[in-house]
Structures are given as structure tokens and as C-alpha cells.
Amino acid sequence: MTIDYQTLKSWPFGDVEHTYTERDTALYALSVGFGFAPLEHRALRFTYGPELSVAPTMAAILGFPGQWMRQPESGINWVKVVHGEQRVRLFRPLPAAATIIGRTHVKVIVDKGEGKGAQVLMERDVIDKASGELLAKVEQLNFCRGDGGFSAGGQASDPPLSPPPIVPETEPDIVCDLPVYPNAALLYRLNGDPNPLHADPEVARAAGFERPILHGLATYGIAGHAILRSVCNYDAARLKMLYARFSAPMFPGETVRVEMWRPIDAGKPLHFRARSLERDVVVLNNGEAEIV
Numbered sequence: 001m002t003i004d005y006q007t008l009k010s011w012p013f014g015d016v017e018h019t020y021t022e023r024d025t026a027l028y029a030l031s032v033g034f035g036f037a038p039l040e041h042r043a044l045r046f047t048y049g050p051e052l053s054v055a056p057t058m059a060a061i062l063g064f065p066g067q068w069m070r071q072p073e074s075g076i077n078w079v080k081v082v083h084g085e086q087r088v089r090l091f092r093p094l095p096a097a098a099t100i101i102g103r104t105h106v107k108v109i110v111d112k113g114e115g116k117g118a119q120v121l122m123e124r125d126v127i128d129k130a131s132g133e134l135l136a137k138v139e140q141l142n143f144c145r146g147d148g149g150f151s152a153g154g155q156a157s158d159p160p161l162s163p164p165p166i167v168p169e170t171e172p173d174i175v176c177d178l179p180v181y182p183n184a185a186l187l188y189r190l191n192g193d194p195n196p197l198h199a200d201p202e203v204a205r206a207a208g209f210e211r212p213i214l215h216g217l218a219t220y221g222i223a224g225h226a227i228l229r230s231v232c233n234y235d236a237a238r239l240k241m242l243y244a245r246f247s248a249p250m251f252p253g254e255t256v257r258v259e260m261w262r263p264i265d266a267g268k269p270l271h272f273r274a275r276s277l278e279r280d281v282v283v284l285n286n287g288e289a290e291i292v
Contacts, residue, residue, distance in 0.1 A: 003075045003118060003150040005157065008106045011074070016063045016102035017129065024191075025096050028058045031188040032221030033178045033256075042234040052096040056239045057224035059088045059136035060217050061191050062126050063102015069120075069142070076120075077146030083216050084119070085141035085164070087243040091134055093236050100135065101127040107139070111157035114149030119161060164245050164286035167273050172259035176226040177277060180214060182253040188218040213249035219256065219283055220244055223274045226258035227289050231270065241269070241290035250276055250283045 029035070029046040032055060037043065045053045069076045108121035119141060126136040141161075151157040181187065185198040193215055196203040204212040224242050232238040250256065255277040260270055272287035 003109070003144070003147050003155075005109055005150070005155045008074065008109055008120065011068065011106055013065045013068065013104040016065055016104070017099060018063045018102055019099040020062070021097045022052050025052055025054050025058065025094075027187075028061070028191055028221075029055050031184065031191060032057065032218060033180070033184075033225050036179055036181075043229070046234070046236075053234075053236050054094040054096055055221065055224065055228070056090050056094065056236050057088055057217075057221040057242060058094060059090060059126050060086060060138055060140075060220065061193075062094075062100050062136075062138075063104075063124060064192065065102065065104045065122075065124070069144075075147070075150075076144050080117075080144065080146035082143050082145065083140065083246055084143040085139075085243070085245045086217065086220050087139040087241065089137045089139075089241045090239065091136060094135060095128070099129040101125075101129050103127060108158045108161060110160055111151040111155075112148050114152065116148040117143055117145040118147040118150060120144055121161065165243075165269075165271060165288050167271050167286060168261045170261070173262045174230050174260040176230045176258045176260070178222055178226055178229075178256050178258070180222065180250060180252055180254050180256055184218060184252040185212050185214050186252075188215050193217070209249070211251065214252055216246045216249070219246075219250045219274065222256050223258050223272065223284055223287065224289075226256070226274075227260065227270070227272065227291075230258075230260060231289075231291055238291050239289060240292055241288070243289075244272075244274075244284040244287040246283070247285045248276075248281050248283045254278050256283070 026047045034046040070078045104124040107123040110119040124138040257277045258274045260272045269288040274284040275282045
């Protein structure tokens with residue numbers, strides 16, 4: 001099979017109802033590194049307290065529509081799909097516990113050409129069920145490496161996506177190092193991603209890795225944590241948008257170094273990237289964060 005443009009654009013996701021509790025909120029925060037310094041009061045409120053704060057990047061896991069690309073009707077060669085980019089835009093701080101509705105659609109499909117793959121951009125609204133309020137928009141870009149060339153027979157293809165932001169070549173203004181727990185992937189998978197690649201050493205070796213790798217969204221969440229810590233004084237309401245491109249896997253037990261560049265002009269986004277400190281490998285690139 002091959003990608004059918006109209007089938008994907010009209011994919012029947014259906015609404016996903018997702019109820020989460022304060023326990024889930026605290027678990028997510030712990031899984032992206034909050035609590036690594038348990039005596040730090042600013043961070044403590046994300047894992048404990050009468051007024052629990054929510055890590056903004058938690059929106060990325062709410063109302064997720066599941067592994068729909070694995071369905072044969074999609075026409076996608078799912079074994080060659082990689083998670084390429086992630087963006088979360090917050091309209092207000094997430095509640096510590098709620099029932100939300102996840103409403104997903106395929107926003108953009110780009111044919112890169114035969115042998116070059118395709119890009120599928122999904123957008124998800126995260127809506128508070130009780131009030132109907134839009135809490136966040138989540139964008140996930142997948143690189144479908146085995147599906148290029150689908151438009152050669154006359155199918156539609158959307159215009160190319162804008163190139164990712166360029167990270168400055170100067171020395172960063174801010175550097176924040178955060179540890180990745182040795183059991184970080186085992187902890188993060190409890191948020192709802194049980195892929196054995198992140199837990200089973202034999203599966204990881206079969207996939208070409210020396211050991212289980214960290215979830216990309218966990219690395220993304222740790223980068224958001226570093227920005228909250230370094231720039232926002234752990235005020236979740238100040239982080240309005242976080243975007244990054246995944247460039248390499250992170251391994252549990254390593255250290256994430258998040259390098260940040262303050263905007264030159266007021267109102268512009270902060271740029272960032274993240275690397276494995278031990279291997280000196282960039283794991284997130286082209287990052288932008290909007291902060292108020």
C-alpha cells in the first residue's frame with residue numbers, strides 16, 4: 001500500500017477522553033526530572049503540595065490518539081516512521097487533575113519525493129471537558145521515511161513546511177545540566193508509552209542500540225524543565241510554547257545539557273538545544289520557547 005492523501009486528511013480519529021489525577025501529574029513531573037533536588041522548594045510544588053503545579057509539557061501526552069499509523073488502512077510503512085518534531089502551545093496552565101478531550105486531525109502531508117520519505121503533521125486540541133475551554137494545542141511531526149513518492153501518480157501534496165528555527169552559533173547565554181535517572185525510561189513509560197524499546201535490553205539491541213533509550217518526549221520534557229528552572233523561576237504560567245526537533249536518542253543515566261540563547265528583541269522566542277553531556281551529542285535541536 002501507499003499513502004492516500006485524502007484518507008489521511010479525513011482520518012476518523014474520534015475524540016479521546018482522558019482523565020488524569022494529581023498522582024498522574026506528580027508522576028509525569030518526576031519522570032522528567034522534577035525532584036532531582038528534593039529540598040528545592042521552587043520545584044517541589046510540581047510533585048507535592050496542596051496547590052500542585054503542572055509541568056507544561058505534560059500537554060504532549062494528554063488525549064493522545066494511539067498508534068493509528070500501524071493500521072493497514074493508513075498506507076504508512078510504520079516500521080520506518082520516526083518522531084521528528086514536537087510543539088506544545090499552552091493557552092492557560094494545565095489543571096492538576098481533570099478530564100480532557102483530545103481532538104486530533106492530520107494538518108499537513110508533504111511528499112518529499114521517491115526515496116526521501118514524507119512528512120505527516122498532526123495537530124491535537126486539548127480541551128477541558130467540564131468547561132469546553134481549549135487548554136493547549138499539540139503538534140507532532142512524523143517523518144515517514146518509507147513513504148515518499150506518493151504524489152507521483154497525481155495525488156495531492158501540501159506545500160513544504162517552513163524550515164526549523166536556527167540556533168545561534170554564539171556561546172549560549174544560559175546552560176542548565178539536569179541528570180537523567182538510570183531508571184528514567186522505566187519511569188516515563190508509566191505515562192502511557194509502553195514501547196519495549198525503552199525497557200527491554202534485547203529489544204533495544206535488536207533495534208541497533210546498546211541498551212534501552214529514553215523516550216523522545218521525555219527528553220523534550222526535561223528540556224522544558226530546564227527552561228522553567230533557568231528562565232521562568234519554576235512559574236509554569238510563563239512558558240507558553242515549546243518546540244524542538246529530535247536529532248538523536250538520549251540514554252538513561254546520562255546528563256542533559258540544555259543550552260539557551262536569550263532573544264535579542266523583546267517578544268521574540270528563546271532559542272535552545274539539548275545534548276548528552278557525556279557523549280557530546282545533540283539530542284534536541286532548533287528549539288524555541290515562548291516565555292512571558
